[in-house]
Amino acid sequence: MKLLSDLRLGARMAFSAGKDGHLRTALIALGTGLGVALLLLVASIPTALQSRSTRTDARQAQWADQGTRLGETLLVDGFGTTYHGTSVAGWAIWPEGPAAPLPPGVEALPGNGEIVVSPALRDLLRSSDGRLLVQRLGQPAIVGTIGDQGLLGPRELAFYLGDNSITSETADQRVPAFGQESPAEVYNATLQLLIIVITVVLLLPILICQAMATRFGGEARDRRMAALRLIGADRRMIRIMAVGEALVGAILGIALGWLIFLGGRQIVPLFSLSDISLYPSDLIPRTDLALLVMVLAVVLAAAAALTALRGVIIEPLGVTRIASQPRRRLWWRLIIPAAGLAALYPLFEGADPESGPPPAYQIVAGVILLLAGSVALLPWLVDRLVQALPTGPVAWHLAARQLRRNTATAVRFVNAVVIAVAGAIGLQLLFVAVQESNSADTSYDPNWATAMAHIVPVPGQPGNDFQQIVAQVQDIPGITVTSGVRRAWSTGDDSGDWNVPLLVGECADLAQYAKLGSCASGEVFLSRNPSTASINDQVGPGSVLHLFNGMGPEGEASIDWTVPRTARTVPQREDAVTTDGGNLSILATPAALDVAALRTLPIDLAVIHDPNDEDSLEHLRNVVVATNWYHSDVGVFKDRVEQDQFAKIRVGLYLGSVLTLLLLASSLLIGMLEQLRERRRLLSALVAAGARRSTLAWSVIWQSLIPITVGLALAVVFGIVLGAMLLRIVDLPLSVGWSAIAWSTLIAVGTILLVNTISIPPLLRLLRTDSLRVE
Amino acid sequence: MTAPAPVPVPSARAILTATGLRKTFGQTLALDHASISLAPGEIVAVMGPSGSGKSTLLHCLAGILRPDQGSVIYQGQDLTTLRDAARSTLRRTQFGFIFQFGQLVPELTCLENVALPLRMERVPRAEANRRATEELQRLAVEDVAGQRPGEISGGQGQRVAVARALVTRPRVIFADEPTGALDSLNGELVLRQLTATARETRASILLVTHEARVAAYSDREIVVRDGRTRDPLTAGAAA
Amino acid sequence: MSMGQTFLGLLEAGPRHGYDLKRAYDERFSHIRPVHFGQVYATLARLLKHGLVELDAVEAGEGPERKRYAVTEAGVADVDHWLARPEAPDPYLQNTLYTKVVLALLTGRSATDLLDLQRTEHLRLMRELTQRKANGDLIDHLICDHGLFHLEADLRWLELTAARLDDLAATLTPAGGTTTGRTIRA
Ligand SMILES: Nc1ncnc2c1ncn2[C@@H]1O[C@H](COP(=O)(O)OP(=O)(O)OP(=O)(O)O)[C@@H](O)[C@H]1O
């Protein structure tokens, strides 16, 4: 077929285009490959989520029902915990008979005091880092590992602990079988936003780089096409050939992309993020998305090739470049970022985590338009600058002239850098803010508490006396107890329509929850949230309340109690942690009621832990879970580990920026050298005419530095705007992380200096008079 | 001198006739009332000082440039009214081109370059290569068949270009300073082979040159001066 | 006149009859205008007189064509001497062509037409030479090229003159004088 043979001819040119041509094809392939790999990764997210939920379902325990033969069940107690900031999924199990089901991935049930663990947990328990966890689990003997099919991910920490003390009465569940469909996990809207923005921000420069690479050797290609026109190729054939040429790069790129993706997949198990880790086999691009990615790569390559032809009329006699329009208008350049802002604006306030993810397409469009706006403004600004700047030395003068003559070319190489840096800044700002909001809830006062231990002592067990527990926690090195209260609940009657928490503690302890004013033993306070209007008016001085300890059937105890007439209403402390989001709580000193009658009460200990001693929290947890494993818990307000994790991700992002910029730098370098070669004759002629080489070298350097400087300034502005927009969308306060901006800019400046440095020797070589001989 | 430009006698014998061509490039009037006629198998030299419009005339005749005024009739078809695709087809099938330099595709080997017009006409590869090899042999450059244009001498390159222009057995060959970049000996070789083959295949040649020694290979010459064609015979009569 | 030295050179290859000499000379050096027999014998007689050739053998019968000539040592020396002496460049200044051009200008006639006509005439001859070259041997090539280059030189001068007509007209005629016949582009 004619079309095919023309395509083939174009492809043939790509292969035989000499050293420059090969370099160009390689760059197109590399750009395409990186883009394809990234997109394949994104295309794998749905399958990864799918397989994760399949894995979740597989180990979901079924509930016993009438049909269940109770002797053939497995008793299961939830035994999950957190260790060094990572959650550990765990269950205590004990079979009710020989036919008890095995959890997925477990070959044999552990005996009493034995444990079956995931490979990652096994490694942890065996290392010195896991010392406190071993202690918490009761020094169990590891008798087996959980197979892949029983784990959510390769880095998951999970265990099944054999425990013969579980009885069918106390067990959470009597499990006849594993495997049950559960509602799909809802992913955090912010996380989705991050994924979308990361993808766009990484992808855009890669795409630009690919488009730029398509233009390499443009002059030679145009000349070649003109030669073909002469012997009778019509415009259509020329276009098809150009596409054929670009397709070679695209197809190589797709192959390379798959290689990168499949290779990268193998190292995925080494990483875990927010307790999520993935098996390589879980990362399979969804077929339709993978096809879409490949078609996209081909279409983009073809489009880039055709666009490169657009500015050029290839006639048989040679190439006429359409002169760039002399006047650069500002208004349409402003429309592009404005359109981006307009696309993002409706998303403001609209994205609370419950209402589902923000619309991806709108975000993608907004981000792309906003970033494209920076690139649209660049030539205009450079033009303006060059005209406005005072005339300086000869080198400067030459550079300015050259820039004015051909701003488009000079700016083209900077575009990708501008977008990459602006995107990186926007992303980093978003990340800094998310990191801060995730790791420190700003409404809590860190001097009040950094962690909260909720302890639910087992009724009737020795050593669970309130004072004893407080003393034990107080003894942990690195932990200071700032407030210890016991908690009961109160209702007006037995209807259970409402209940109000009642905190029992000494004045000092209670003062952490409300602004008490004066306080003496025996006093009672009604603590109200001053910012909420609705107030439970059934509770007031003199109300008769029913108090209970909420400990379940065995430990249940309750008394009737009248709120003293002297009870004062006091405002809640805004910076205090109210473990119940209620508007009202009753604060009572121990003398105000008969605490002993309520027997065992849950304990809330607010503590401050030493941020530099991550084991202090683990010690605390060990103490807390010893009282009652699965009802006691430690909540951490400011988690250093979590912060470390974010810091790691940010380093990863910087690394990504560096890699992107290096890719850009290589194409930048090639572009620069190509420009130099094209201007060789002119430069050499100037040298021959007596111009100093240093002058010319400087003119070339100025020529690339001016647009870069303007570009970076634009990138900073647009990056901040982008970051601000994204923060508004996820409803976080804007805090300009200057260090993030500085880092991103520094990395870009470094890359560009590198390119300039590398291009100086060839420049000087070019400027030797004897290179005139060439041509 | 105000004598009107001579209009070629419309002749049934002519394969290519241009009448009253006018072409401007911006302010420059490159062609003005230029006329010329080419009989089958005829070799016509176009001479004249630099910048007089010789190349422009050739480009108009070959359908590469569209004149502002006038007509170019090739075998009854007016090239000035044809679409780009049709003119491209004519270039591919009916015309051959030899320029001073640079018309070979640097990425392809010499053999591929010569076979290219045939391949564009969907001649099977083997057949195209066979004919291209034959043509290279005729011009005594078969030993550079596997090399790229950048790796051979100017004279060899020009002979390869001639081979490529001839391989489709074109009816009209347009040669613009075909020996301009060659020394006398190589120029002569190229011209001899070009004209001999043209005579053999009864192809016409429009030979643009400012060298009389090159023009001497023609059957007659046309002079272009300031964009006007002057047929010396009729001009002499008019004077 | 160098016909004498040319004969001597031709005889260096071996003795020849006068008729052979003429044929060889015509073939190589005077293809377009063959020399007259009379001139050949006059030259040979002169050479004989100066002792540069000698009669090699006289065959039976009368008439110059029966004589065979051979070169003497003095003759060889004379060829050596001739070849070693540079030729004075011919200035061609009194060329008829030049005269015609200047005259045409002075009398207000179209010099351009004159030049074009002359070019046609030159090209006619050049085509002939080119044609001969195509069919001839190496010697033909050399002869024809010689002619071609000289003719081309004439034409180059014509072209240059055409280009300079404006200047020429200005020097030859008083200011505001006759037009040169050159069309001046708008
Ligand atoms: N693409 C173009 N754009 C502008 N002017 C042009 C273009 N092509 C030719 N010209 C002008 O048209 C006139 C005729 O040019 P043309 O190339 O035909 O001359 P020529 O006779 O071929 O000269 P030469 O012998 O130097 O090749 C010149 O004045 C030239 O400057």
Ligand SMILES: [Mg+2]
């Ligand atoms: Mg020309």
